[in-house]
Amino acid sequence: xxxxxxxxxxxxxxxxxxxxxxxxxxxxxxxxxxxxxxxxxxxxxxxxxxxxxxxxxxxxxxxxxxxxxxxxxxxxxxxxxxxxxxxxxxxxxxxxxxxxxxxxxxxxxxxxxxxxxxxxxxxxxxxxxxxxxxxxxxxxxxxxxxxxxxxxxxxxxxxxxxxxxxxxxxxxxxxxxxxxxxxxxxxxxxxxxxxxxxxxxxxxxxxxxxxxxxxxxxxxxxxxxxxxxxxxxxxxxxxxxxxxxxxxxxxxxxxxxxxxxxxxxxxxxxxxxxxxxxxxxxxxxxxxxxxxxxx
Amino acid sequence: xxxxxxxxxxxxxxxxxxxxxxxxxxxxxxxxxxxxxxxxxxxxxxxxxxxxxxxxxxxxxxxxxxxxxxxxxxxxxxxxxxxxxxxxxxxxxxxxxxxxxxxxxxxxxxxxxxxxxxxxxxxxxxxxxxxxxxxxxxxxxxxxxxxxxxxxxxxxxxxxxxxxxxxxxxxxxxxxxxxxxxxxxxxxxxxxxxxxxxxxxxxxxxxxxxxxxxxxxxxxxxxxxxxxxxxxxxxxxxxxxxxxxxxxxxxxxxxxxxxxxxxxxxxxxxxxxxxxxxxxxxxxxxxxxxxxxxxxxxxxxxxxxxxxxxxxxxxxxxxxxxxxxxxxxxxxxxxxxxxxxxxxxxxxxxxxxxxxxxxxxxxxxxx
Numbered sequence: 001x002x003x004x005x006x007x008x009x010x011x012x013x014x015x016x017x018x019x020x021x022x023x024x025x026x027x028x029x030x031x032x033x034x035x036x037x038x039x040x041x042x043x044x045x046x047x048x049x050x051x052x053x054x055x056x057x058x059x060x061x062x063x064x065x066x067x068x069x070x071x072x073x074x075x076x077x078x079x080x081x082x083x084x085x086x087x088x089x090x091x092x093x094x095x096x097x098x099x100x101x102x103x104x105x106x107x108x109x110x111x112x113x114x115x116x117x118x119x120x121x122x123x124x125x126x127x128x129x130x131x132x133x134x135x136x137x138x139x140x141x142x143x144x145x146x147x148x149x150x151x152x153x154x155x156x157x158x159x160x161x162x163x164x165x166x167x168x169x170x171x172x173x174x175x176x177x178x179x180x181x182x183x184x185x186x187x188x189x190x191x192x193x194x195x196x197x198x199x200x201x202x203x204x205x206x207x208x209x210x211x212x213x214x215x216x217x218x219x220x221x222x223x224x225x226x227x228x229x230x231x232x233x234x235x236x237x238x239x240x241x242x243x244x245x246x247x248x249x250x251x252x253x254x255x256x257x258x259x260x261x262x263x264x265x266x267x268x269x270x271x272x273x274x275x276x277x278x279x280x281x282x283x284x285x286x287x288x289x290x291x292x293x294x295x
Numbered sequence: 296x297x298x299x300x301x302x303x304x305x306x307x308x309x310x311x312x313x314x315x316x317x318x319x320x321x322x323x324x325x326x327x328x329x330x331x332x333x334x335x336x337x338x339x340x341x342x343x344x345x346x347x348x349x350x351x352x353x354x355x356x357x358x359x360x361x362x363x364x365x366x367x368x369x370x371x372x373x374x375x376x377x378x379x380x381x382x383x384x385x386x387x388x389x390x391x392x393x394x395x396x397x398x399x400x401x402x403x404x405x406x407x408x409x410x411x412x413x414x415x416x417x418x419x420x421x422x423x424x425x426x427x428x429x430x431x432x433x434x435x436x437x438x439x440x441x442x443x444x445x446x447x448x449x450x451x452x453x454x455x456x457x458x459x460x461x462x463x464x465x466x467x468x469x470x471x472x473x474x475x476x477x478x479x480x481x482x483x484x485x486x487x488x489x490x491x492x493x494x495x496x497x498x499x500x501x502x503x504x505x506x507x508x509x510x511x512x513x514x515x516x517x518x519x520x521x522x523x524x525x526x527x528x529x530x531x532x533x534x535x536x537x538x539x540x541x542x543x544x545x546x547x548x549x550x551x552x553x554x555x556x557x558x559x560x561x562x563x564x565x566x567x568x569x570x571x572x573x574x575x576x577x578x579x580x581x582x583x584x585x586x587x588x589x590x591x592x593x594x595x596x597x598x599x600x601x602x603x604x605x606x607x608x609x610x611x612x613x614x615x616x617x618x619x620x621x622x623x624x625x626x627x628x629x630x631x632x633x634x635x636x637x638x639x640x641x642x643x644x645x646x647x648x649x650x651x652x653x654x655x656x657x658x659x660x661x662x
Contacts, residue, residue: 048482051646067485071300075482081475085317097309098483100298142479147297 001026002047002150002181007056009042015205016042020056022200022210024150024181029172031196031213032185033289039205040185041078044152047183048075060150071099074148076156078185080139082127088138089114089123092145099146106145113141118167133164140168144175151175153184157191169195193285203293217282220291223256224281227265231273239265253281306484310492311499314467318500324463328504331455336511343519353419356382356394361407364395364423371422383410392416395423439586445528446585446607449535450578452508453603456539457546457574460501464493464547465554465563468641472558477645486642494547494634501547502540509536531606534619538602538626545598545630546570552637555644556652565651577603596622598629 007020017039024030034040045051047058049070058065082091089110096106114123117137122130127138136159143153151172157165176182176197183200186192192199193213200210209216224245227233233252237244241257242265250273256262262280269275283291301309318324354372357365358379365371374391376382382394393416398408409415409423471477480489509532516525553566577600584590585607594604601622608614636658643660644652 045478045646048478050478050481068300071483072297073482075479077475077478079475079478081471081477081479083317083470083476084474094309094313095479095483098301098306098480100301100305102298105298146483 001061002183003059003062004043004047005057005059007043007046007058008054009046009051010054017046017053017205020202020205020207022207024183025198026181027176027179028197029176029182029184029195030198030200031192032183032200032202033187033189033192033285034185034202035293038202040202041154042205043202044075044078044154044183044185047152048073050075069149072146072149074143074146074151074153076139076143076153078154080135082135082138082142084128085126087124087126088119088130088141091127092138092141095142096145101146109145109147110141113145116171117141118164132159133161136160137164137168140171144171149180151180151182151184153182155186156184157186157188165191189284189286189289199285201289201292208292208295209288213285216288220283220288221280222283223259223262224283225254225256225262225265226277226279226281227252227254227269227275228277229269229273229275231269233269233272235268235272236265239268250276301484303485303488306488307492307495310484310489311496314493314496315500317467318463318497327459328507331504332507332511335452335508336515339512339515340519343515343521353393353416354391355419356385356391358382358396360397361395364407371419386410386412393419441524442585442607442611445531445610446581446603449531449603449606450581452505452535453539453542454574454578456501456504456508457543458571460497460504460543461546461550461567461570461574462563463500464497465550465567466560467493467497468551468554469557469560469563472555472645473560481645486645487638490548490551490634490638490641493551494544497547498540498544501543502536505536505539509533527610531610534609535602535606538605538619538623541623541626541630542598542602545626545633546574548630548634548637549573552640552644555641556654556657558647558651562651573599576600580604581607596625598626601626 002024003021004023005021007017008015009017020039020043032040032043042051046053049065049067060069063069086094089107092110092113093103093106096109097103101109111123114120117140119134119137119141122134122138127135130138140153140156143151153172156168156172160168172182172184172195184192184196196213198211199213199216201208211219227236228251230250232249233247236242236247236252236254239261241261242254244252244254246253254265256265266275266278269278354374355365356374356376358376362373362375365373374385376385376394379394379396382391382396385391386394389412392411394410395407396410398406409419471480477489512532513525513529516522516528549570550567553570554563556566557563577594580590580594580600581603584594591604591608591611594600595608595618597604605614605619605622609619640654640657643657647657647660
């Protein structure tokens with residue numbers, strides 16, 4: 001488990017991060033969301049030790065990170081970079097060797113990852129000759145080739161087609177299942193919603209929300225329900241304690257003041273026709289995000 | 296099973312090794328090195344053979360009376376004719392440059408005179424002139440023309456090699472910054488391993504190139520039989536290689552630090568120009584002042600120009616045994632200092648990928 005505590009960092013007069021604290025749990029995928037310039041990359045760089053914090057600590061299982069700890073991290077920077085003229089396999093094996101792997105072990109790791117990420121026959125090609133999607137896969141391979149204990153990935157899914165997202169997702173999930181804490185940032189909130197176990201929302205250099213996805217969704221859900229049934233739902237406007245958000249003959253989206261009110265609505269609906277859907281409407285990540293950031 | 300983290304030396308060597316293989320695989324590098332070596336070997340061979348081929352003597356006509364004056368001189372291609380008139384004819388026909396004929400007039404103490412077509416060829420006049428006897432007091436000192444050429448040779452080789460590899464190291468730094476791989480590298484190895492590895496890798500290449508050039512020069516001089524020149528040049532060449540290698544480490548650190556302040560290959564020129572000047576200065580000075588003791592002495596101690604200044608002074612002669620060692624010590628000390636400052640600039644600039652980093656900011660951020 002990785003814990004950030006009260007991290008502050010400024011660039012010149014600009015305060016980039018203010019009292020940033022959150023945790024990245026083992027064996028879980030933690031989504032890191034925030035607008036442009038919110039401080040995601042700076043935070044990630046500080047975790048990696050590429051950048052130093054003005055104050056605050058990053059600890060792993062309670063111990064402050066050492067350079068050796070950090071070297072066992074896997075990092076995918078926001079702006080992609082590999083040597084353009086170096087062959088993919090050679091490049092991956094070079095990076096593994098920088099982490100202390102022998103030449104043969106490094107080559108073995110590189111080959112396995114190339115296979116796993118579906119780069120198949122591209123191992124002998126130079127990076128610059130790959131398509132953008134494949135460059136992206138190579139970049140992910142570069143973060144994984146030394147079998148890291150912690151994964152910090154800045155926008156790992158950007159520029160990938162849906163198939164590639166699945167491939168990469170499976171690879172990352174597998175690492176998480178082995179116990180590796182994974183932190184990844186993304187602008188694509190729908191992707192994050194689908195992938196993450198935990199969520200951290202940052203805005204203006206401050207953490208606005210963090211926790212498991214369910215917790216966050218629960219805490220941000222108002223008593224909003226969705227009803228779809230065969231009858232005409234016109235009566236719902238007359239129910240006490242209900243305010244209708246959307247309405248279309250048999251369909252209604254409404255806020256109930258109490259759970260009892262919601263149950264009353266359900267009973268009324270069952271008596272009026274066949275109920276196709278009745279469920280609490282959880283807010284989407286995009287809604288939570290807007291709400292949290294605007295607050 | 297996870298391997299142990301590599302030691303600093305292992306990291307440095309891995310990075311150096313990558314620099315070397317990347318360079319050796321580059322066709323541009325191989326071709327330019329080949330051309331440089333061919334030029335150097337070629338110029339030594341050509342100049343060697345040219346100086347060996349004896350110039351044919353100047354054609355002169357003599358009569359039996361004047362034959363004795365030129366008999367022992369190799370400077371003349373002598374034709375003996377029967378009479379003064381026959382000699383005159385050869386001159387006017389252009390078969391010979393001049394005719395040596397007897398002259399008994401009282402005003403001429405020599406007893407002969409030259410008949411020429413229009414002007415007297417100076418080489419004939421000087422060959423027949425009486426020169427004062429010369430006793431050289433410092434016979435071992437090299438002649439100035441040779442000093443001039445040797446100076447230029449050291450100067451050019453220094454300038455070409457240093458600026459070639461300096462540019463290579465600058466490009467390699469900016470390439471890593473521009474492609475952002477620098478972030479991945481920084482998360483894997485210490486920044487000082489990155490900088491040291493780059494300097495070591497490129498210095499090894501620069502050293503190899505200079506050593507090959509030195510070996511070719513020695514080979515060229517041996518083939519053309521210029522053993523005397525080789526004896527005089529041997530020690531300066533060895534010193535040149537030593538000074539160049541160390542001096543290059545100094546320049547490499549400066550190039551790397553300067554290049555780290557920009558983010559695009561296109562901007563390299565704007566920051567490496569001052570370093571380039573430092574490379575040009577020894578070249579210009581050694582050409583202009585190779586006969587000026589004071590300037591050469593200063594040059595042989597200033598770290599940037601010692602690689603050229605000291606070998607040239609050693610070639611000229613009159614250098615105490617401790618002088619190259621002292622100069623080397625100065626070079627080592629200043630190299631250490633520059634690496635320290637350079638790595639601070641490098642560390643402070645690596646992650647600044649927007650535009651050009653100010654020197655003061657880089658130094659402050661690199662603490």
